[in-house]
Amino acid sequence: GQSLEQPSEVTAVEGAIVQINCTYQTSGFYGLSWYQQHDGGAPTFLSYNALDGLEETGRFSSFLSRSDSYGYLLLQELQMKDSASYFCAVSHGQNFVFGPGTRLSVLP
Amino acid sequence: NAGVTQTPKFQVLKTGQSMTLQCAQDMNHEYMSWYRQDPGMGLRLIHYSVGAGITDQGEVPNGYNVSRSTTEDFPLRLLSAAPSQTSVYFCASSYSQDHNEQFFGPGTRLTVL
Numbered sequence: 001g002q003s004l005e006q007p008s009e010v011t012a013v014e015g016a017i018v019q020i021n022c023t024y025q026t027s028g029f030y031g032l033s034w035y036q037q038h039d040g041g042a043p044t045f046l047s048y049n050a051l052d053g054l055e056e057t058g059r060f061s062s063f064l065s066r067s068d069s070y071g072y073l074l075l076q077e078l079q080m081k082d083s084a085s086y087f088c089a090v091s092h093g094q095n096f097v098f099g100p101g102t103r104l105s106v107l108p
Numbered sequence: 109n110a111g112v113t114q115t116p117k118f119q120v121l122k123t124g125q126s127m128t129l130q131c132a133q134d135m136n137h138e139y140m141s142w143y144r145q146d147p148g149m150g151l152r153l154i155h156y157s158v159g160a161g162i163t164d165q166g167e168v169p170n171g172y173n174v175s176r177s178t179t180e181d182f183p184l185r186l187l188s189a190a191p192s193q194t195s196v197y198f199c200a201s202s203y204s205q206d207h208n209e210q211f212f213g214p215g216t217r218l219t220v221l
Contacts, residue, residue: 004150030208031208033208033209033210035210041214042198042212042213042214042215043151043198043200043210043212044212045208045209045210045211048208048209050208087150087151089151091208094139094156094158094164095153095156095166095167096141096153096210097153097167098143098150098151098152099150100148100149100150101148101149101150
C-alpha cells in the first residue's frame with residue numbers, strides 16, 4: 001500500500017521561511033508533487049520532483065531524497081496569501097496518492 | 109480555454125438516489141481522474157482514465173462508475189447514494205499519465221441525506 005505523512009499544521013509570520021515535510025511509503029514511485037489548496041477552492045499544482053535534489057520555482061522550492069523517501073516544500077518570503085493547505089502527492093504509474101495535507105497559517 | 113469544468117457545484121441527494129457528476133476539459137488531455145475529499149483530509153482517487161475508452165479503479169471505487177466515450181468528458185455516476193458518499197468531488201486532468209501537473213475542476217459539493 002501507499003501512505004504519506006505530513007505535519008497537520010504549521011504557523012509562520014509574514015516574510016519568514018517555512019518548510020513543510022513529507023515522508024512516504026509506497027510500493028512504486030515515479031515522483032513527488034506538491035499542490036496548494038485555499039479554503040473552498042480546488043488544488044493547484046506547485047511543483048514536481050522525479051529525481052533527488054532541489055527544484056526552484058520563484059518563492060517556492062521543492063526537495064526530494066528518494067533514498068530517504070522524504071521530500072519537502074520550502075516557501076520563502078511568506079505572504080498572507082500563502083495561507084492555505086499544502087498537499088504532497090506520490091505518483092506511481094497511473095495512480096496518484098495524496099498526503100493528508102498541512103494547513104499553513106501566515107500571521108501578520 | 110475553460111480548463112476543467114464540473115457540474116453541478118452543489119447537490120443534495122436522498123439515500124438510494126442515483127446521479128451523475130459531469131466533468132469536461134478542453135485541453136485535449138489524455139489522463140482524467142476523479143477524487144473525493146472529506147473534511148480535513150487529502151484527496152482519494154476514485155477512478156481514472158488514460159484515454160477514451162479506457163478506465164480503471166483507484167483507491168476508493170466502490171459505489172461509483174465511470175465511462176470515457178470522448179477525450180473531453182469523464183462523468184462519474186453514483187449508483188445508489190449513501191451518506192458515506194457525502195464529500196467534495198474533484199475532477200482533474202493532465203496531458204498524459206506521465207505528466208504530473210494535474211489541473212483540477214472547481215469541485216462538486218455533494219450531501220447525501
